[in-house]
Amino acid sequence: MSPRVSVVVPAYNNADYIALTIESILAQTFEDFELIIADHSSTDNTKEVIARYSSDPRITMLDTPSGGGALRNWNRVTEAATGEYIKLVCGDDLLYPDSLLTQVAAIESDPAVTLVASTRDIVDARGTVVVARRGLAGLRGTVRGAVAVRRTVVVGSNIFGEPACVLIRRSTLKKVGLWDSQFPYLIDETTYARVLLEGDFLAVPEPLAAFRISDSQxxxxxxxxxxxxxxxxxxxxxxxxxxxxxxxxxxxxxxxxxxxxxxxxxxxxxxxxxxxxxxx
Missing domain, CATH: 1.10.287 (Helix Hairpins)
Structure with a gap:
C-alpha cells in the first residue's frame, strides 16, 4: 500500500545540514510516510552524507542530473512520490516531531482543503531560533483558497512559508502541473497559489518547522x-x-x-x- 505522506527532499550542496534534516524527518511521531531524497549533482559531500541512511527502508535515494535549476530537482522528487499528500523539505530545514501528525489531521478534517500551512521558526546556522512563529499573516483555521491568495499578495510576502511548513494534496499538485518556476525565487509561493485556487486553505498557528537562513540571502x-x-x-x-x-x-x-x-x-x-x- 502507498504511504499517506511523501516527504521529498531536493538536496543540493547541503552537506553541513542534510543529516539534521533527515533525522528530523525520521523522528516524526506520524509513521505512515516515505522519504524520497534526490541529490542534484552536489559538489560537496552531500551524496555521501545521504548514503549513510541507505539501510532505512522508508528512504528512496535518487540522483538528479545537473542543470534545470531548482525546478528539475523539486519535480524529480515529487514525480517519484506515491503518497496522498506531499511535503517538500529543503536540505537544510527542519521538521518538528509532530509536523506530519498535526498537518495530516488538519487536511483530512475537510476534503475541500488542498493545502495546509503552519507558522515556522527562523533559525541561524547553529540552529538557534532568531525569529519565532513566523507566517500566516493572521489567518487561522479554514479559509477559501482565493482569500488566502489575495492575502499573500496584499501582504507583499509569502505568508505560507517555505515548503517544510506546508502539506499539499498530491492530486491537486499534479493537476496544476507540479512546481511552477516562472518566477524562480517564488517557486513555492507561485505553486501554492495555483493549488489554493483549486480549493481551500487551512492555517495551523503552531510552529511545525524551522527555516534556516544562509549567507546567500x-x-x-x-x-x-x-x-x-x-x-x-x-x-x-x-x-x-x-x-x-x-x-x-x-x-x-x-x-x-x-x-x-x-x-x-x-x-x-x-x-x-x-x-x-x-x-x-
Whole structure:
C-alpha cells in the first residue's frame, strides 16, 4: 500500500545540514510516510552524507542530473512520490516531531482543503531560533483558497512559508502541473497559489518547522531580484484572476513587496553581525 505522506527532499550542496534534516524527518511521531531524497549533482559531500541512511527502508535515494535549476530537482522528487499528500523539505530545514501528525489531521478534517500551512521558526546556522512563529499573516483555521491568495499578495510576502511548513494534496499538485518556476525565487509561493485556487486553505498557528537562513540571502542583487519577481507574480495573478486580485491589491502588494525585501535585507545583515560577534 502507498504511504499517506511523501516527504521529498531536493538536496543540493547541503552537506553541513542534510543529516539534521533527515533525522528530523525520521523522528516524526506520524509513521505512515516515505522519504524520497534526490541529490542534484552536489559538489560537496552531500551524496555521501545521504548514503549513510541507505539501510532505512522508508528512504528512496535518487540522483538528479545537473542543470534545470531548482525546478528539475523539486519535480524529480515529487514525480517519484506515491503518497496522498506531499511535503517538500529543503536540505537544510527542519521538521518538528509532530509536523506530519498535526498537518495530516488538519487536511483530512475537510476534503475541500488542498493545502495546509503552519507558522515556522527562523533559525541561524547553529540552529538557534532568531525569529519565532513566523507566517500566516493572521489567518487561522479554514479559509477559501482565493482569500488566502489575495492575502499573500496584499501582504507583499509569502505568508505560507517555505515548503517544510506546508502539506499539499498530491492530486491537486499534479493537476496544476507540479512546481511552477516562472518566477524562480517564488517557486513555492507561485505553486501554492495555483493549488489554493483549486480549493481551500487551512492555517495551523503552531510552529511545525524551522527555516534556516544562509549567507546567500544577504546580497543586494538577490533582494532586488526577489522584489521584481514578487511584483511580476502579483501582476500575473491580477491578469489571470482579476476576480481575486484587484487593481488596488496589486498596487498595495507591490509596494509592500519592495518594502519587505529591504526589511529582510536589514534583518539578515543584523543576523550576520550577530553571528560574527558570537564567533569572536
Amino acid at each position: 544577504w546580497s543586494v542583487r538577490l533582494v532586488r531580484e526577489q522584489s521584481a519577481q514578487a511584483s511580476a507574480f502579483h501582476r500575473w495573478l491580477r491578469a489571470e484572476h482579476p476576480a481575486v486580485i484587484s487593481a488596488l491589491d496589486l498596487r498595495v502588494g507591490n509596494a509592500r513587496a519592495w518594502l519587505m525585501s529591504h526589511v529582510r535585507r536589514f534583518a539578515y545583515l543584523w543576523l550576520r553581525r550577530r553571528m560574527n560577534t558570537i564567533d569572536e
